[in-house]
Amino acid sequence: MVSRLIQVEDFDLVIFGATGDLARRKILPGLFRRHAAGQFPDTVRIIGAARTATDEAAFRADTAAAIAEFDPARAQSPDLPAFLDRLHYVALDATGDEGWAQLSALMRPGVIRAFYFSVAPVLFGALAERLAGHGIADGDSRIVVEKPFGRDLGSARALNETLARHFDEGQIYRIDHYLGKETVQNLMAVRFANMLFEPLWNAHYIDHVQITVAETMGVAGRGAYYDQSGAMRDMIQNHLMQLVCLIAMEPPYHFDPAAVRDEKLKVIRALEPLAPGDIVRGQYVADGDTPGYLDDVENPDSRTESFVALKLRIANWRWQGVPFYLRTGKRLRARTSEIAIVFRLPPHSIFDDSGPQKANQLVIRLQPNEGMNLKVMIKEPGPGGMRLVQVPLDMSFAEALGRDGTDMPDAYERLITDVIRGNQTLFMRGDEVEAAWAWTDPVIAAWEASKTQPEPYDPGTSGPEESLGLMHRDGRRWREIKT
Numbered sequence: 001m002v003s004r005l006i007q008v009e010d011f012d013l014v015i016f017g018a019t020g021d022l023a024r025r026k027i028l029p030g031l032f033r034r035h036a037a038g039q040f041p042d043t044v045r046i047i048g049a050a051r052t053a054t055d056e057a058a059f060r061a062d063t064a065a066a067i068a069e070f071d072p073a074r075a076q077s078p079d080l081p082a083f084l085d086r087l088h089y090v091a092l093d094a095t096g097d098e099g100w101a102q103l104s105a106l107m108r109p110g111v112i113r114a115f116y117f118s119v120a121p122v123l124f125g126a127l128a129e130r131l132a133g134h135g136i137a138d139g140d141s142r143i144v145v146e147k148p149f150g151r152d153l154g155s156a157r158a159l160n161e162t163l164a165r166h167f168d169e170g171q172i173y174r175i176d177h178y179l180g181k182e183t184v185q186n187l188m189a190v191r192f193a194n195m196l197f198e199p200l201w202n203a204h205y206i207d208h209v210q211i212t213v214a215e216t217m218g219v220a221g222r223g224a225y226y227d228q229s230g231a232m233r234d235m236i237q238n239h240l241m242q243l244v245c246l247i248a249m250e251p252p253y254h255f256d257p258a259a260v261r262d263e264k265l266k267v268i269r270a271l272e273p274l275a276p277g278d279i280v281r282g283q284y285v286a287d288g289d290t291p292g293y294l295d296d297v298e299n300p301d302s303r304t305e306s307f308v309a310l311k312l313r314i315a316n317w318r319w320q321g322v323p324f325y326l327r328t329g330k331r332l333r334a335r336t337s338e339i340a341i342v343f344r345l346p347p348h349s350i351f352d353d354s355g356p357q358k359a360n361q362l363v364i365r366l367q368p369n370e371g372m373n374l375k376v377m378i379k380e381p382g383p384g385g386m387r388l389v390q391v392p393l394d395m396s397f398a399e400a401l402g403r404d405g406t407d408m409p410d411a412y413e414r415l416i417t418d419v420i421r422g423n424q425t426l427f428m429r430g431d432e433v434e435a436a437w438a439w440t441d442p443v444i445a446a447w448e449a450s451k452t453q454p455e456p457y458d459p460g461t462s463g464p465e466e467s468l469g470l471m472h473r474d475g476r477r478w479r480e481i482k483t
């Protein structure tokens, strides 16, 4: 089944930080796939801008190398030369004057202009100021900003104010790449395009929700960033928060930016403050020759967490009394992300000696093998009595759609085309980001004040023992972390 492809309008996209890791790993390969799919008019330009004094030929060669490295299946694609022809390069000083006149000369009049800030947030202000000052950005231009969007409420607010000096909120696209993931968007389709689930989607029928985002990688290679951040800032405040919003929000009146983001904001504002006993933070230790967190970040005194598990509550009618258990961490047993909606048990069993009753679960797998699994009770075949057994109704989205799984679009492809289309639905609004920081700030501040060490955990496990206790003490269990 091939999805309908609608070309976007003509555009010039400038990538600031075009020689950096994100551009090479995600943005340029993603743009190439959209190009190869035929989504871009022939005249579209992609302009790399960075401090590096390289030239156009070298930028094109490096982009081909990046595609070979991060999307090897497409390295020999016949579409590659035409894509490389779209690329231009300007060596530019974000905080000075060098390069801006050349950039201005490269931009075509009368087409959409988008500017991707794939640089450290300290440069956002300087870039915004120069884009406006040199008349390169106009009222219809869009800017795309990456996380981390601040490191607390104060810095996020300052960033919002800086950007607002030169751009309207309607021009600012704050990326959380989880919102670009197909299965994350599917959460909305499952909830709001089916009659089956929404009537049950509340405290009357749901016992609890579990969200797990587990990674096997450590933080080696990005220790300097990560050690200043930690799992709470790096994953919970943004990616997992967005998942909570999509699971918990009320139906928006329409699938449009204002309606969806208004509903998400209400969820974040309804989060109860976290109690210290409802959070566990962990840090992976060394295992044989595999370095531990402290080695990876080259900071023997670090108290930064590489794992967080927590229980949150949403203070509104729909979710009264329904805990949401979240956990995420590095160097865990498997790379897997899933959401499990665990329903209540039926109020009364009519079957005698039927074996233990198990609660229905709807498990939405974000990665790998995106899909859905609904666990239901049925009768075990055979004569003699009524033995019940739980079985999965399992669906892989790729299989169901007749795709091989490798052609599922990457989050960045979807998000960049949305920027060109001017659709902000899958981007975070300034007030959403601030509300999320307002909720996480007190927790991080308490950790910093306490001077205690995160709980150690062995690589290849499910995280620290204490995180299991978080559920056991409520008489519940985490689902196993496995692929």
Ligand code: BG6
Pocket (backbone or CB within 6 Å): 215, 234, 337
């Ligand atoms: C990034 C975090 O935003 O998301 C990383 O900074 C993390 O630490 C990554 O590894 C996870 O993204 P994904 O798409 O691999 O689940």
